Amino acid sequence: MAGLERFLADEAATARLGEDLAMSLRPGDVLALKGDLGAGKSTLARALIRALADDPGLDVPSPTFTLVQSYDTRVPVHHFDLYRLSSADEIDELGFDDALAQGAALVEWPERAESTLPKTSILIELTQEGDGRLARLSGQGAAFERVARSLAMRDFLHRAGWGEAQRRYFVGDASARSYEIVSLAGFAPRVLMNSPRLVLGPPVRDGKPYALIAHTAQSVSAFVAIDRTLLAGGVSVPEIHADDLEQGFLLIEHLGSEGFLDGHGEPVAERFAAAAELLAMMHGKTWPDRMEVAPGVLHHVQPFDRDAMMIEADLLVDWYVPMLTGSPPSDAMRAGYHNAWNAVLDRLKGHQNTLMLRDFHSPNIIWRGDRSGHDRLGVVDVQDALIGPAAYDVASLAMDARVTMSPEIERQTLDAYIAARRAAGAFDEDKFTEAYAIMAAQRNSKILGIFVRLEKRDGKPYYLKHLPRIRDYLRRALAHPALASLRDFYVAHGLMEERSL
Incomplete structure (x- = not known):
C-alpha cells in the first residue's frame, strides 16, 4: 500500500487539499477521513464538496445527526458520518452501496465501519502537528494513483509560484488529458493541463x-513544440507559463x-x-x-x-x-x-x-x-x-x-x-x-x-x-x-x- 504525507499549515492549506482531492475524484471512489474531533475532517470534506460544486459558499452541514448528506455535484458525492453507528452492519442501511453506484463517498469515522469499506478506499488520516496538521494518505489502485497525481499537480503549481491558486475542473476529452482553471488573486485565470504519457496499448x-x-x-512535449511554433507563426495558441515535461503538466494561458x-x-x-x-x-x-x-x-x-x-x-x-x-x-x-x-x-x-x-x-x-x-x-x-x-x-x-x-x-x-x-x-x-x-x-x-x-x-x-x-x-x-x-x-x-x- 502506497502512502503520501502533506503538512497543512492552516485552514487554507486544508481547503487546498480538499480541492486537490476533488479534482481526482471519480464515481465509485471512497475517501475515508480519520482523525480526532477538531482534526479538520469536516473542513477538508467541506472544501472538497464546494470544489466539486464550484460554489465556495455552498452550505455543507455536518452529517453528524443525519448520518449522510448527498450533493448533486460534477461527480455526485455522498458525505457519511459514522460516529453514531453502533455496528458496522448499519452502514448497509444508509444505502452505502447505492451511493457508490451513483457517485463517490466521503466517510468520517471510517473505523466504525471496520472492514466493510472497499479495499480500494483511500485513507486520509489527520493529526495535529505543531500549529498545523499532518495529512497521511494511503491506498492502492487507480483511485490512489489519481490522488497522487493531483497532489503532484499542486506541487507543480507551487514551483510555478501558483501554489495557493484555486483549482476548478474545466474540461476533459476523449483521451486521458484533462484541464483545470486555476485562479490566483492579482492574475488572470490560467489553465492547468494534465497530460499523462500515452499508454500505447497492445x-x-x-x-x-x-x-x-x-x-x-x-507526451506533452509534442504540445509544447507545436504550440510554440504556431505562436511564432502568428497563430493565437496559449502561451506556456510553466512546464514539467517529465510528468506532463503545463500551466498555460486561458484563451477564453x-x-x-x-x-x-x-x-x-x-x-x-x-x-x-x-x-x-x-x-x-x-x-x-x-x-x-x-x-x-x-x-x-x-x-x-x-x-x-x-x-x-x-x-x-x-x-x-x-x-x-x-x-x-x-x-x-x-x-x-x-x-x-x-x-x-x-x-x-x-x-x-x-x-x-x-x-x-x-x-x-x-x-x-x-x-x-x-x-x-x-x-x-x-x-x-x-x-x-x-x-x-x-x-x-x-x-x-x-x-x-x-x-x-x-x-x-x-x-x-x-x-x-x-x-x-x-x-x-x-x-x-x-x-x-x-x-x-x-x-x-x-x-x-x-x-x-x-x-x-x-x-x-x-x-x-x-x-x-x-x-x-x-x-x-x-x-x-x-x-x-x-x-x-x-x-x-x-x-x-x-x-x-
Whole structure:
C-alpha cells in the first residue's frame, strides 16, 4: 500500500487539499477521513464538496445527526458520518452501496465501519502537528494513483509560484488529458493541463500498437513544440507559463470560453468562415517538421502517411461494422474495403501537404470577438499535429463532428477558405475539392468507428447520438465523382444506412 504525507499549515492549506482531492475524484471512489474531533475532517470534506460544486459558499452541514448528506455535484458525492453507528452492519442501511453506484463517498469515522469499506478506499488520516496538521494518505489502485497525481499537480503549481491558486475542473476529452482553471488573486485565470504519457496499448498490426501507426502524440512535449511554433507563426495558441515535461503538466494561458455556437446550439456561420480564413493563412506558410521542445530537444512532426490513414479508416470495420451487423467483418469485406480505400488515397499524390492540426473543429477553437483578424481565434489541442493534406483540417472544420453543419454552412466555410487562398496567390480549386472529399470521407469513417469504440470499450454511450450526423457527412463526401468506387462499396455493404443501433 502506497502512502503520501502533506503538512497543512492552516485552514487554507486544508481547503487546498480538499480541492486537490476533488479534482481526482471519480464515481465509485471512497475517501475515508480519520482523525480526532477538531482534526479538520469536516473542513477538508467541506472544501472538497464546494470544489466539486464550484460554489465556495455552498452550505455543507455536518452529517453528524443525519448520518449522510448527498450533493448533486460534477461527480455526485455522498458525505457519511459514522460516529453514531453502533455496528458496522448499519452502514448497509444508509444505502452505502447505492451511493457508490451513483457517485463517490466521503466517510468520517471510517473505523466504525471496520472492514466493510472497499479495499480500494483511500485513507486520509489527520493529526495535529505543531500549529498545523499532518495529512497521511494511503491506498492502492487507480483511485490512489489519481490522488497522487493531483497532489503532484499542486506541487507543480507551487514551483510555478501558483501554489495557493484555486483549482476548478474545466474540461476533459476523449483521451486521458484533462484541464483545470486555476485562479490566483492579482492574475488572470490560467489553465492547468494534465497530460499523462500515452499508454500505447497492445500491438494491432506488424507488431506495432495503434498509437504508433496513427502517430498519436505520446507526451506533452509534442504540445509544447507545436504550440510554440504556431505562436511564432502568428497563430493565437496559449502561451506556456510553466512546464514539467517529465510528468506532463503545463500551466498555460486561458484563451477564453466562448465557442462557435449561438444560444440555441446552432453554428455561427461567420465564425466558421473566420476559422477557414485562419487555415488559409496557415496553409500559405511553410512549417518545419522538426520543432524545438527545449534547447537541444526537438519534436519530429510525423507525416500523415498511408499507414496512418488506413489504420484510422479501419476503425470503421473494426468497431462500427460489428455494431451495425452484429458480427465481425469477413476477410473478403475487409480486403475489399482496403482495395477501395487504397485506390482513393492514390489520388492524393501531388496534393498540397502542410501542418495539419488534425482536430481543428469547434470544441478546440475559442472565439474572441473583442479582437481583430486572426487573433479572434484561439486554437487549443494541437499536440497531434502531423504533416499531411491541407484539405484535412478544412474537412474537420466544415464537417464538425459535434455540430450539425448544414450543407449551406459547410459551403460557406469552404468558400471562405477558397477565397482566402485565391487572394493569396495561385490556387487549384479542383484539386483542393477532390482532396477535401477524400479527407472528409476518411475522417468521418474513422469517427464512426471511434464513437462506437468509446461506447463499447470506454463506457461512453453519449457519443452514439452523433452517428446520424457523421453518416450524413460521409454521404456528402462520397458524392464527389472521384470517390464513386468507394461510394459503391459503402452502399453495397449498407455502411451509410440509418439503422437502430
